[in-house]
Amino acid sequence: MIEGQHDIALPVRYSGLDDILRRVPVSVVWEITLACDLACTHCGSRAGRRRRDELSTEEALDLVDQIAELGARSVGLIGGEAYLRKDWLQIIAAIRARGMECDLQTGGRNLSDARVAQAAAAGLNAVGISIDGIGATHDRLRGVIGSFEMALTAMANVRRHGLEVGVNTQINAHTLPELRTLMDIIIDAGCHNWQLAITTAMGNAADHPDMLLQPWQMLDVMPLLAELAVEGRERGLFIQPASNIGYFGPHESALRNVMNDEIHFHGCNAGDTVMGIEADGTIKSCPGLPSPYAGGNIRARRLRDIWENAEPIAFNRRRTVDDLWGYCRGCYYAETCLAGCTWTAHALMGRAGNNPMCHHRALDFAARGLRERLVKVKDADGRSFDHGEFAIVVEAAMPAVLADA
């Protein structure tokens, strides 16, 4: 997540220095069920069927109170598909009643007009709809023919009921060539927020290495996103890069400029101002992180106790440059960046602290005529939030051309 200076126009999930000092979980992302009506080839949680041990309504409502007590400002409901939980409207209403904003992140396959109307009546503030590429690309990635059109219909339903609507897009080998055209579609659909994230090698995505970006592709991704961000702002679309996109290089400022071009990536916020909750009540410092990062379960401990005292949640505030390894250890930006997104680095390399998905790093290799390539060396074992492992091969920047020469 990005830290912005506090400004009345910024979304409430943006955190400031005061939040970090008091360690307020400003933004809580809660997977309320693993039940899903899509079958995404990149799904990190391998969602589909609900977990056997998902929280009961009573437990979920009690958890809302505990989240509010910690000072959270925004709760994002994810899944699976959050609307497939029978009590999803009750959960939304409870979150709003405790003074927090509530948004829904959805694939939108069955987000009918009636469902949106009910959610709006319950107090839902905003909806983020996943759109990964155009038409057939989206349908293939999301595993359901027609799901692209369904997502656009869902977007129209959300707008009709006056809720804020945003789009979330995965950047991977399939979607990268379509981003520019997708931006036009999103703007034409009346959307003002576009959140982009690089597909992380977790869950189903770990089984499809051909879909993942290679490190050198950051040389294309960053200039393109910076260009889209500038153009988007002029056309009323606010691009929000996820914290696994970066880092530094000449486009950092253009990409992260939120009313201040001096804003830059400050390192991972997991466990400082970000909290993730799994459907069975497991508490993590970021929703995507694998099980070694689980701090405990609210069925066994109070949320405050886990948040303040569980060691697996404290990794971020304990991390120093000495914990980094590989290229990141000696990097110019190491002290600020600390190897970028923990989730992305861990899912690729099997442990955090060395993140090849980085623009500055790709530029440095390119300046020496080199590039890094990821080769899968270990499969994921097939559970939610699992990952395989990749090795880094350093090679000439254009091996085919050099081989021909």
Next chain:
Amino acid sequence: MPEPGRIPVPLRLCRGCRRFVRIEHADCDFCGGDLAALEAAHAESAAAVRAATAELRTAMGRLLGLP
């Protein structure tokens, strides 16, 4: 009181090459530019752009008969 989170280590934007650089350095580690001089030049041109925009707005307002 919970233990505080990690305090971010800020960087400074070089107005010459748009890279972020360590705040304690006087010259940009990437383009070699004098960071303070580049910042001053940037502030000056930003002020000029602001003044020109304000003038344009006033002129447009006069043309359109706005108060």
